[in-house]
Amino acid sequence: xxIINAELMIVLEAYIKEWISLENLKEWFATxxxxxxxxxxxxxxxxVGELQIAIAEFDRGDRNEEYLRNISKGLFFILKAVQQALxxxxxxxxx
Numbered sequence: 001x002x003i004i005n006a007e008l009m010i011v012l013e014a015y016i017k018e019w020i021s022l023e024n025l026k027e028w029f030a031t032x033x034x035x036x037x038x039x040x041x042x043x044x045x046x047x048v049g050e051l052q053i054a055i056a057e058f059d060r061g062d063r064n065e066e067y068l069r070n071i072s073k074g075l076f077f078i079l080k081a082v083q084q085a086l087x088x089x090x091x092x093x094x095x
Contacts, residue, residue, distance in 0.1 A: 004043050008036060
């Protein structure tokens, strides 16, 4: 079982680094949200729930894109820290 969805990590990083637009993020998210919410990983479900709320607040006009990008950064760093803590350093060196 994957502890953290790799595609979620890739998309969050791409959005944070402005490699993809907000519209690209929203399109990807719309196609993946239900699969991610069904993930056996509580970390995936937590991140998706937070991202879902942030996107809804943005769409309502309650938040700006800077806020959405900051939420994405926070989620990415949490997921990355957990991922690094769970992967032994010998496996990281081989990757």
